[in-house]
Amino acid sequence: MSIKEDNPYTSGASFTLPHGEAKFSCELLEEYDYKCRWHITIDSGQTKIFYRKYSVKADAV
Numbered sequence: 001m002s003i004k005e006d007n008p009y010t011s012g013a014s015f016t017l018p019h020g021e022a023k024f025s026c027e028l029l030e031e032y033d034y035k036c037r038w039h040i041t042i043d044s045g046q047t048k049i050f051y052r053k054y055s056v057k058a059d060a061v
Helices: none
Strands: 002-005 013-017 020-028 033-042 047-055
Touching: none
Parallel strands: none
Antiparallel strands: 002 013, 013 020, 020 033, 033 047
16 A cells, blocks of 8 residues: 555645555644545546545643
């Protein structure tokens, strides 16, 4: 697997896998919440796109 990433929270990353590729890009919704778009393609050409929300707030110490 190879990973190319700048800042995974604001730009995205690309993963090259043995049978295809996965990419994601994220945008800030609120202070700690991001909406990410995943785009997965396998070698046969089939594609799946889906969205997921992530919260990355650190626990208070």
